[in-house]
Amino acid sequence: MTRRRRAGYGNAVVAVPVTIPYVRHSIRGAHWFIARGLHDLLEVSGLDKSDLDGLCLSSFTLAPDTAVGVTQHLGLSLRWLDHIPMGGAAAIVALRRALRAVESGDATVVACVGADTNHVDTFRNTIGNFSQFARDAVYPYGSGGPNASFAFLTDYYMRAFGARREDFGKLCIAQRENALRYPNALFKKPLAMEEYLNARPIAEPLRLFDCVMPCAGAEAFLVMSRARAEDLGLPFATVLATMERHNSFPEDPIQMRGGWALDREELFAQAGVTHRDIDFLQTYDDYPVISAMQIEDLGFCGKGEAPEFIREHSLTIDGTFPVNTSGGQLSVGQAGAAGGFLGMTEAIRQVTHMAQGTTVPDARIGLVSGFGMINYDRGLCCGAAILAEPRA
């Protein structure tokens, strides 16, 4: 039996990419960053608060609240509400849910928001109680958090595929160059290879510049009908295809591939484009090894070939394969769940020609990839979306 071909997203579009500038630490609560994100969405779009009838929220630091509490906290009366605890895959999944809601008429304007605060002890609390498996079987062993988890993956990947520290370094340095052109990046100095290679060790083989820096901030965008966006005079992007997968390849002894490998053919088929049509790639990049895995599993090269791919390409905004054009989380910062939204807002800016300093020349089609939730020994959530400049 063949599966029914998935419907496209003809009528629903994505618009108004908003970034609330990141700060290393904040005394504000997560609600404050959500409020600022919503405020800017309304201000830029010209919509009234009462026009908003859907909200899709992601945050790690909202407890004891969920999206439900936020409706009352911020005085939102909605008819469609979703809370997506999927970390780095949250923006992709939020986009998927919101597009269907708008397309079906369950909601007319959906705000998708990823926002988190970062108090001095927030990160420790988040990772110490990240999941039942993490609390039972990972965190007690050295309490290294995601650094340790990604160190295992990096160590294995380097041995299995002959990746060198210099390969990961090239990616990190390219992203830093991109970040120097992005006003909201927390890292504002160029990164040299020497500095990258000799940085202090965090969890071998990872050193300082392999690891994201936790911070506070928010990213947000709106999903609405094409007609509504045109009425409001808003630049918008169309969504050609999306995918999500959870707990793919559970029998692999260690994670060397993600759900993208299962869905990339359908993703590109649904989008009606090939890899050559992709003008830029936004990966989920909390550590460079996972960017390498996304480049492979999304089909830009074969499994284990990302190191060679990185050596062959220039990865900056004006390079042969622009990756993480805003600098990515590694150079902008990881504002909790907003980290999963960073690539999405940047991709919307690129294909709507609002990217300013980070503009990839003639960018029309971009791929955004998401990866999230190291529940135990591997990330469970994978997602991807192909965004395009609207055809007239």
Added chain:
Amino acid sequence: MTEPTGRQRKNPIMRTRVPLPPAGRSRVALALTAAAALGRFELQVCADCGKVQYPPREACHGCLSLRLEWQPQSGEGELISETVLHHSHEAYLRDHLPLRLGMVRLDTGPTVIAYLHAAAAHPPCRVKIVAGLDKAGQAALVAIPGGHNSSEGAADMANDPQLRELICDPCAGAKSQGARARARSEPMNGERQRD
């Protein structure tokens, strides 16, 4: 003969801070600690499909059976990945950095994250998982070099100064190696079933 660890004695005038390793565990994971307290490494085995699983779960992730039994494990497996941790989020563990950790694929299937003994080779290599208790009184799994017989696990742990500080061997008080080996291999009251 074990070597002194060389840690500095505290200034007796200073206030004593006693941080502990993270002690929170789910209820279902406490059985791992109960077995470790007897010097045994046990995992959940599905009574219906025979699947061995870790971390501890409420149901078999192979067939969703609820009939899970804790059974002694050989702990044999392959070290597939390692890291040396230079940064920790917990005060207690920060005092013990750097820490060597390993990811081990047990021969029975599950992947285990454990402290990695200093004498273990770099991956890939054979190792063996043994269970001790950490300072919080919770189970702590250690990967020791492979090819050893189980009764030597405790001695091995004591030979790694780092692990000697971190993990206690609950059977160290047993009178002889023989008694220790028996404690490790014999269930206390015939068939043990929890839940």
